[in-house]
Amino acid sequence: MQIIQYLINGISIGSVYAIIALGYTMVYGIAKMLNFAHGDVIMVGAYISFCVTNYLGLPAIVSIIAAMAVCTVLGIIIEKLAYKPLRGTSSLAVLITAIGVSYFLQNAAQLIWGTAPKNFTSIVTFKPFSFADGALVITGEVIITIAASVLIMVGLTLFTGKTRMGKAMRAVSEDRDAAQLMGINVNQTISMTFAIGSALAAIAGVLLCSTVPTLQPTTGSMPGIRAFTAAVIGGIGSIPGAMLGGILLGIIETFSKKYISTEFSDAIVFAVLILILLVKPTGLLGKQVQEKV
Amino acid sequence: MKKLWNNKTTRTNLTTYLVVTVAFVVMQLMSSFGQLGSAMKGYLIPVCAYIVMAVSLNLLVGVCGELSLGHAGFMGIGAFTGIVIAALLQDAIPNDTLLLVVAMFAGGIMAGIFGFLIGIPALRLRGDYLAIVTLAFGEILKNIFSNLYVGLDSEGLHMAVSTGKVQLLEGGRMILDGPVGATGITKLSTFPMGFVLILFTLFVVLNLINSKEGRAIKAVRDNRIATESVGINVTAFRMKAFVVSAFLAGMAGTLFGLNFSSLQASKFNFNASINVLVFVVLGGMGNILGSVISTAVLYILPEAMRGLDDLRMILYAVVLIIVMLFTWSPSVKNAVQSVTASVQEKLRKNKKEAVNNE
Numbered sequence: 162m163q164i165i166q167y168l169i170n171g172i173s174i175g176s177v178y179a180i181i182a183l184g185y186t187m188v189y190g191i192a193k194m195l196n197f198a199h200g201d202v203i204m205v206g207a208y209i210s211f212c213v214t215n216y217l218g219l220p221a222i223v224s225i226i227a228a229m230a231v232c233t234v235l236g237i238i239i240e241k242l243a244y245k246p247l248r249g250t251s252s253l254a255v256l257i258t259a260i261g262v263s264y265f266l267q268n269a270a271q272l273i274w275g276t277a278p279k280n281f282t283s284i285v286t287f288k289p290f291s292f293a294d295g296a297l298v299i300t301g302e303v304i305i306t307i308a309a310s311v312l313i314m315v316g317l318t319l320f321t322g323k324t325r326m327g328k329a330m331r332a333v334s335e336d337r338d339a340a341q342l343m344g345i346n347v348n349q350t351i352s353m354t355f356a357i358g359s360a361l362a363a364i365a366g367v368l369l370c371s372t373v374p375t376l377q378p379t380t381g382s383m384p385g386i387r388a389f390t391a392a393v394i395g396g397i398g399s400i401p402g403a404m405l406g407g408i409l410l411g412i413i414e415t416f417s418k419k420y421i422s423t424e425f426s427d428a429i430v431f432a433v434l435i436l437i438l439l440v441k442p443t444g445l446l447g448k449q450v451q452e453k454v
Numbered sequence: 455m456k457k458l459w460n461n462k463t464t465r466t467n468l469t470t471y472l473v474v475t476v477a478f479v480v481m482q483l484m485s486s487f488g489q490l491g492s493a494m495k496g497y498l499i500p501v502c503a504y505i506v507m508a509v510s511l512n513l514l515v516g517v518c519g520e521l522s523l524g525h526a527g528f529m530g531i532g533a534f535t536g537i538v539i540a541a542l543l544q545d546a547i548p549n550d551t552l553l554l555v556v557a558m559f560a561g562g563i564m565a566g567i568f569g570f571l572i573g574i575p576a577l578r579l580r581g582d583y584l585a586i587v588t589l590a591f592g593e594i595l596k597n598i599f600s601n602l603y604v605g606l607d608s609e610g611l612h613m614a615v616s617t618g619k620v621q622l623l624e625g626g627r628m629i630l631d632g633p634v635g636a637t638g639i640t641k642l643s644t645f646p647m648g649f650v651l652i653l654f655t656l657f658v659v660l661n662l663i664n665s666k667e668g669r670a671i672k673a674v675r676d677n678r679i680a681t682e683s684v685g686i687n688v689t690a691f692r693m694k695a696f697v698v699s700a701f702l703a704g705m706a707g708t709l710f711g712l713n714f715s716s717l718q719a720s721k722f723n724f725n726a727s728i729n730v731l732v733f734v735v736l737g738g739m740g741n742i743l744g745s746v747i748s749t750a751v752l753y754i755l756p757e758a759m760r761g762l763d764d765l766r767m768i769l770y771a772v773v774l775i776i777v778m779l780f781t782w783s784p785s786v787k788n789a790v791q792s793v794t795a796s797v798q799e800k801l802r803k804n805k806k807e808a809v810n811n812e
Contacts, residue, residue, distance in 0.1 A: 243775055243779070246783035246785050247778070247779070249784070250783065250784065252582075253515070253521065254735070254781075254782040257731070257735045257736075257774070258774075258779070260728055260732065260774070265771035265775070268764075268767040268768045268771060269768060271764070272764050386589075386593070389586075390586075390590070424601045425601065428598060431590035431591070432590075435590050438579060442578070442579055442583060443583070
């Protein structure tokens with residue numbers, strides 16, 4: 162029974178990683194850049210939700226919508242101001258700029274909300290379900306998190322598969338120049354990708370802080386790096402890969418904490434990443450691109 | 455001598471040595487005449503360590519073209535190895551400078567060995583994937599350091615990876631104590647030794663870059679496939695650059711570690727690696743003197759802005775983004791050019807009118 166409990170908890174935290182990883186993977190797929198500021202967008206989303214519920218006293222659902230709206234706008238602004246002027250130059254330049262944005266968001270949050278951790282109230286109000294006389298407890302957060310990630314996954318698959326914008330995104334990620342020649346507005350498509358990624362980050366932030374209720378300016382960094390790892394495990398650039406990588410990572414993390422060592426769970430997670438990359442250099446579901454001479 | 459000066463490479467290298475030496479002499483003089491504040495004095499040795507870090511990372515990123523996001527991990531290996539070695543040999547080597555040198559080489563060699571071991575799997579990958587694997591190794595190393603327990607007593611060293619496992623005889627002491635880190639370190643690092651380490655690093659890196667090996671490494675960066683096709687063993691040269699870079703980072707780590715009385719593994723986290731990368735990119739990739747200058751400026755800058763309190767890190771971030779945009783973005787560059795051109799045009803017109811009016 163215990164093992165099922167850990168499995169469910171692992172899937173739950175893994176779902177959060179998966180939602181964040183989707184943001185990384187979509188941006189990487191389309192703009193070929195490692196967006197290290199993504200983790201901090203999560204933190205901003207969580208703070209917005211916190212403020213809307215605690216200071217304005219509005220219901221949880223409104224706070225989530227507000228967080229998504231703010232993060233979407235933030236994502237588009239960041240892309241326009243910091244990344245777009247550097248498009249087509251060295252990828253290292255964009256990476257450093259992303260780091261600059263990350264510093265900026267963290268320190269701006271520190272200036273606005275202070276360093277003291279805030280106690281985030283969970284958005285879930287219903288009671289945990291208990292099975293087999295309390296041996297298996299499924300909290301409301303777990304249910305909401307898993308349900309949200311499944312919904313997002315289905316929604317994104319439909320979006321990229323069926324809509325014009327989604328198809329344009331896939332085309333741009335495959336070959337930007339060819340897509341442009343086919344009349345696709347590349348700039349608009351990239352903005353859209355950042356918007357979707359940031360909105361997902363907001364949801365992830367709310368879900369993350371509902372499970373782990375301490376909120377501070379550095380809240381986003383570690384889950385950000387974890388989710389980035391998840392995206393790479395699944396094959397960066399691949400949407401189902403991000404989902405798979407996130408859930409795998411969550412399960413590995415929970416199990417290694419319970420059965421191997423709490424202290425070394427970080428090392429185990431990253432060692433798994435290295436092992437997977439050695440066997441499959443582009444991740445589990447990544448495409449192997451042949452280099453042309 | 456003149457002939458020597460006419461050679462462009464030699465000139466650049468000599469300028470680099472000269473700038474570093476002049477900076478050292480000025481700082482040393484200011485320090486001995488009491489012109490430096492105590493805060494500033496505290497930065498001298500860490501700046502030296504970070505300059506060595508930046509130069510060694512530049513060898514990897516700028517010259518070899520491999521992005522590494524885990525360079526601080528090697529620094530950590532060097533720091534903790536150096537601390538343990540210094541504690542172990544404290545009685546055997548009475549001379550502090552000699553002890554520091556021995557500790558530095560021990561730290562460097564340990565980091566070099568780890569660099570080799572990490573390089574075997576990591577260098578099979580390329581580009582962003584290599585960057586991610588180095589990030590992962592950096593995090594693993596940090597995780598291990600913060601759970602490493604090393605104690606020293608009359609029977610020698612005792613090591614364990616979980617708390618309470620190290621049982622010491624009477625008179626023994628813990629050198630590394632897991633998450634608490636290293637405590638009771640004898641401060642061996644001095645500013646002149648930091649300067650010597652920088653010179654050593656410059657000597658190694660500049661000579662490597664301008665040797666046959668260096669040209670091969672640069673060829674790997676510029677076109678891997680073409681290099682392979684002319685019979686250069688690409689993996690071997692990437693490995694050489696990786697190990698040398700790790701070795702130097704290890705030495706920098708020892709210098710850094712033996713400068714504080716206590717040290718936690720969290721000093722060598724992802725942010726530290728990223729900071730060094732920022733120094734390298736802003737200094738100019740492949741430009742060694744650039745790395746030295748940008749490290750010195752950027753390390754001191756946030757500290758110098760301490761008066762601004764909360765705003766200083768925001769300003770640092772904004773400066774970072776703006777500098778990146780101005781140095782890299784084609785559209786921003788064009789805009790700047792057209793603005794300066796129109797200003798010049800206007801000035802010229804005004805001058806002409808002024809002349810005409812006379």
